[in-house]
Amino acid sequence: xxxxxxxxxxxxxxxxxxxxxxxxxxxxxxxxxxxxxxxxxxxxxxxxxxxxxxxxxxxxxxxxxxxxxxxxxxxxxxxxxxxxxxxxxxxxxxxxxxxxxxxxxxxxxxxxxxxxxxxxxxxxxxxxxxxxxxxxxxxxxxxxxxxxxxxxxxxxxxxxxxxxxxxxxxxxxxxxxxxxxxxxxxxxxxxxxxxxxxxxxxxxxxxxxxxxxxxxxxxxxxxxxxxxxxxxxxxxxxxxxxxxxxxxxxxxxxxxxxxxxxxxxxxxxxxxxxxxxxxxxxxxxxxxxxxxxxxxxxxxxxxxxxxxxxxxxxxxxxxxxxxxxxxxxxxxxxxxxxxxxxxxxxxxxxxxxxxxxxxxx
Amino acid sequence: xxxxxxxxxxxxxxxxxxxxxxxxxxxxxxxxxxxxxxxxxxxxxxxxxxxxxxxxxxxxxxxxxxxxxxxxxxxxxxxxxxxxxxxxxxxxxxxxxxxxxxxxxxxxxxxxxxxxxxxxxxxxxxxxxxxxxxxxxxxxxxxxxxxxxxxxxxxxxxxxxxxxxxxxxxxxxxxxxxxxxxxxxxxxxxxxxxxxxxxxxxxxxxxxxxxxxxxxxxxxxxxxxxxxxxxxxxxxxxxxxxxxxxxxxxxxxxxxxxxxxxxxxxxxxxxxxxxxxxxxxxxxxxxxxxxxx
Numbered sequence: 001x002x003x004x005x006x007x008x009x010x011x012x013x014x015x016x017x018x019x020x021x022x023x024x025x026x027x028x029x030x031x032x033x034x035x036x037x038x039x040x041x042x043x044x045x046x047x048x049x050x051x052x053x054x055x056x057x058x059x060x061x062x063x064x065x066x067x068x069x070x071x072x073x074x075x076x077x078x079x080x081x082x083x084x085x086x087x088x089x090x091x092x093x094x095x096x097x098x099x100x101x102x103x104x105x106x107x108x109x110x111x112x113x114x115x116x117x118x119x120x121x122x123x124x125x126x127x128x129x130x131x132x133x134x135x136x137x138x139x140x141x142x143x144x145x146x147x148x149x150x151x152x153x154x155x156x157x158x159x160x161x162x163x164x165x166x167x168x169x170x171x172x173x174x175x176x177x178x179x180x181x182x183x184x185x186x187x188x189x190x191x192x193x194x195x196x197x198x199x200x201x202x203x204x205x206x207x208x209x210x211x212x213x214x215x216x217x218x219x220x221x222x223x224x225x226x227x228x229x230x231x232x233x234x235x236x237x238x239x240x241x242x243x244x245x246x247x248x249x250x251x252x253x254x255x256x257x258x259x260x261x262x263x264x265x266x267x268x269x270x271x272x273x274x275x276x277x278x279x280x281x282x283x284x285x286x287x288x289x290x291x292x293x294x295x296x297x298x299x300x301x302x303x304x305x306x307x308x309x310x311x312x313x314x315x316x317x318x319x320x321x322x323x324x325x326x327x328x329x330x331x332x333x334x335x336x337x338x339x340x341x342x343x344x345x346x347x348x349x350x351x352x353x354x355x356x357x358x359x360x361x
Numbered sequence: 362x363x364x365x366x367x368x369x370x371x372x373x374x375x376x377x378x379x380x381x382x383x384x385x386x387x388x389x390x391x392x393x394x395x396x397x398x399x400x401x402x403x404x405x406x407x408x409x410x411x412x413x414x415x416x417x418x419x420x421x422x423x424x425x426x427x428x429x430x431x432x433x434x435x436x437x438x439x440x441x442x443x444x445x446x447x448x449x450x451x452x453x454x455x456x457x458x459x460x461x462x463x464x465x466x467x468x469x470x471x472x473x474x475x476x477x478x479x480x481x482x483x484x485x486x487x488x489x490x491x492x493x494x495x496x497x498x499x500x501x502x503x504x505x506x507x508x509x510x511x512x513x514x515x516x517x518x519x520x521x522x523x524x525x526x527x528x529x530x531x532x533x534x535x536x537x538x539x540x541x542x543x544x545x546x547x548x549x550x551x552x553x554x555x556x557x558x559x560x561x562x563x564x565x566x567x568x569x570x571x572x573x574x575x576x577x578x579x580x581x582x583x584x585x586x587x588x589x590x591x592x593x594x595x596x597x598x599x600x601x602x603x604x605x606x607x608x609x610x611x612x613x614x615x616x617x618x619x620x621x622x623x624x625x626x627x628x629x630x631x632x633x634x635x636x637x638x639x640x641x642x643x644x645x646x647x648x649x650x651x652x653x654x
Binding site: 053087 | 545547548550551552553554555556557558561565566569570572
């Protein structure tokens with residue numbers, strides 16, 4: 001059981017590329033921390049630095065009150081689950097799980113007890129004699145989990161452990177991992193690029209972008225009050241609609257607040273189809289371009305009547321001027337129809353023009 | 362799945378493989394057949410006539426203690442060459458597998474010796490270790506070692522093994538490096554996190570995962586040591602001193618071409634042929650089965 005504290009952690013590769021530009025994160029004992037961000041944001045590098053697989057070029061990594069920058073991976077008392085599971089292909093399931101214990105010279109009888117207990121929890125008992133290649137993806141994943149839990153380490157590290165599984169299995173394993181972590185109460189750091197996984201697993205969510213932390217906090221708090229436009233568009237699906245506050249249509253509705261804010265964000269689920277404008281809120285006129293009906297809900301892709309520019313936070317997302325609206329699945333406006341949607345004041349997110357600062361609406 | 366190509370004419374497929382078949386027939390099967398026929402014949406001293414003698418050549422051969430010595434010697438050489446070359450190549454490959462600066466350069470340099478022809482290898486080592494010409498031989502003598510492979514048969518054998526193993530290192534290195542790179546890095550990382558120190562990691566993870574490669578190379582190296590060391594032996598010792606470095610292949614040459622005993626020489630090559638067939642059979646069998654851990 002241990003805290004994991006990252007103090008101004010940096011990683012600069014020889015050649016000058018700065019992969020991690022000063023990260024501060026504090027993960028409390030038994031907490032589940034999720035690092036989330038787009039590919040190349042440095043989240044995996046950061047995790048590997050905690051594991052000791054990458055050197056730290058600046059700052060301190062502290063596990064359980066001890067700075068481990070110079071400590072070998074074996075001596076950090078961590079266990080890691082890899083994206084490709086990294087099982088030892090020539091060893092049986094039993095030996096895969098026992099390997100770490102044998103290396104630590106644990107008595108064979110205790111190894112047997114621990115491995116069998118882990119196998120029972122993970123429903124692998126009937127497969128202990130098999131080789132990894134005789135297992136399905138989900139089973140391999142569970143062996144990788146088993147290898148981590150038999151060690152009873154201070155910290156679990158997960159590097160996108162579910163990304164090689166099919167969608168259905170991913171959801172059930174996600175729940176399994178969370179249950180297991182709660183029961184064992186081991187501090188965990190989990191890397192993913194899937195914001196849904198991040199939201200559902202995390203006690204603390206760390207949103208990363210370009211080697212920096214964009215925001216740290218409780219997942220729901222981040223969802224409700226994203227600190228930057230990057231976080232706003234990354235957390236939540238479909239992403240938050242971001243638009244310039246300058247067109248008259250919006251400026252007049254926002255009043256004074258618009259003068260400081262450059263960007264207005266509204267989540268698709270915060271829109272209501274209505275002809276009225278809520279006081280202090282924002283109403284938009286849209287022409288329906290496309291409608292996606294997924295059962296419980298309907299997504300409407302509308303273009304703004306005005307020449308307004310929607311600000312694409314990540315290039316290549318929605319075309320400028322397009323707005324996504326989520327409405328109940330029972331409704332479905334016709335394509336080409338003109339609709340009016342509105343959001344109330346406390347559902348508006350205002351950001352500075354560069355998108356780096358959140359302003360109170 | 363149907364993988365059959367469809368030809369309009371029945372003749373065309375045969376025509377297409379004909380050149381390859383012709384090469385194989387003329388340069389492999391024809392001489393092989395000649396050797397088999399020759400092995401049943403005994404020529405008179407002047408090479409003017411020959412008699413069909415059934416298996417007499419073979420019987421003579423197996424009665425000859427020199428032939429048995431040669432068999433033992435060849436097996437000893439083969440294992441010594443294979444083991445030393447494999448272990449050194451594996452060591453180099455493990456070292457070269459690390460992400461170091463300029464790795465492409467030294468990996469390339471390590472592969473170069475493979476391009477050197479066996480007789481050139483022989484000459485190269487002679488320049489280093491010839492008792493009167495050799496650069497290194499002088500130092501050995503200075504160090505108090507009575508170095509003279511032209512007279513000392515153990516030293517001659519060592520020299521042959523050294524040179525032959527050296528040449529094969531590159532080839533083995535290449536396969537080992539490829540084998541190492543085929544193992545996902547994360548497996549080693551997992552082992553490191555699992556508390557295995559580098560040596561233990563090597564013996565419990567790297568080595569077992571390379572075992573198919575090791576087995577494959579073992580067979581290739583033995584075949585190499587059996588047959589391709591001819592050039593090295595011929596340039597370095599010519600089988601001497603005495604017959605102390607005469608291997609089976611070299612004996613085929615000395616008995617047949619130098620000794621003029623074509624019947625015995627042919628019989629020896631037939632035996633070698635059978636040996637190669639067996640070795641290749643073993644190799645194919647295991648390669649097909651993809652010997653795995």
